[in-house]
Amino acid sequence: MPAPDHQQRLAALRDTIADIERKPALAETPDRSLDTNDGSFPRLSGGLMQEIFTDALRNGGASLGFALGQAKTLLTAKRMAVLYLQLEKxxxxxxxxxxxxxxxxxFDPDQLILVRxxxxxxxxxxxxxxxxxxAVAGIVADIGAHPExxxxxxxxxxxxxxxxxxTSLFLxxxxxxxxxxxxHVRWRLSPHRSGRRPFDERAPGAARWRLELEKGIAIRRNMDWVLEWTENGFNSLPDWKDGLSRPAARPPVSRPHPAFLANGLSQAARSRSQATAGAL
Structure with a gap:
């Protein structure tokens, strides 16, 4: 017959297991689904741990912008702050x-708390x-590659x-x-060619990101987007895979050509450049 102390430990363990089983599984929470019927980028709720991977360290600014863009949508009257964590070095x-x-x-700088x-x-x-x-809406932690x-x-x-x-955590x-x-979510992010200015097509416009979902809940297909930042948050560009939102590919040339100085060169200047190339 088990000793009284052993029976008490078993009863406590059963109570602990029953308490865990009564809590809903994370994967079953409806608002954590990342699949959308129209393919647009979903607005994610709080309480998610997101990994934002980029291939090169030089793209860290793009990753930070994407994380802060999401954190901005989580700010409320009660959750008024976002933390940015970084190593001092x-x-x-x-x-x-x-x-x-x-x-x-x-993004109001007064709502961003820097921790080193x-x-x-x-x-x-x-x-x-x-x-x-x-009081914290989100935490952005600059982790790096694979810290032990x-x-x-x-x-x-x-x-x-x-x-x-x-509270959401962005790594x-x-x-x-x-x-x-x-x-809960893993992204692969890279910078994308920015949008265009209404009155100067050669000037950089709205920031854009190329985003691929590598891991997420309720994924039924490969999902990727090109996102553009607007006053209302992220906007996914429609039909970008069909070439409507990115420059068209040019056919390869058979021999070297001198680069034009600018898109605004006149046709006569272009003809002279081509004649110079033919004489070389």
Whole structure:
């Protein structure tokens, strides 16, 4: 016959398991579905842990813009702040978010709190503790490639914290390798050619991103978008795969040609350039 202490431990364990089973599974929560009928980019709710991968470190600004663009939509009267976490040494190398740039992006710099940690363990500790704060709408953490402290166990703990608190966590990652993680969503992001100005087609216009969904809940097909930033947030460009939103490919040339100085050259100037090329 089991001892009384053993019976008490078994009863406590059964109660713990029953409590876990009563909680709804994350994958079954309806508002976490990323599939859309019309192919447009979905507006994601809070409480998600998202990995944002970009192949090259030089694209870190594009990743930060995408994360802040999502975090901006999560700000409310009660959740008034977004945290940006970065290692101190990385801040010296890559810089920090720029206040006037945030304003042009429609993001109030007063709502962004900068945290610079000494090492990755401290950074992950700050992220986990900040997830418990109900005044935080989102946390953007500049993680890098594959830091040792961020193993599957740590990512699982962060994932559960985000789902429980309703605060979104955006992990900025770099490189082409992938490791197992408990992130709800994983993106592959790259900069895209910007939009055009109404009165000057050669001037850079609205920021654009090329986005591919590598991991997500309720995926039934490969999903990717080209997003453009507007006053109302992200706007997915329709039919961009058909070439309507990107420059048309030109046929290859059989021999070298001198580059034109600008698109505004007259036809006579172009003819002279072609004649010079033929004489070479």
């Amino acid at each position: 990385d801040g010296q190398t890559f810089g920090l978010p720029y206040g006037p740039g945030l304003k042009s992006f429609g 940690a000494n090492d990755m363990r401290d950074l992950l500790w700050v992220a986990e503790e900040a997830l418990a704060c109900r 402290p961020l193993d599957f166990t740590a990512s699982r703990r962060l994932s559960l914290r985000t789902a429980e608190s309703g 900025l990652r770099y490189g082409t390798e992938r490791q197992a993680s408990a992130a």
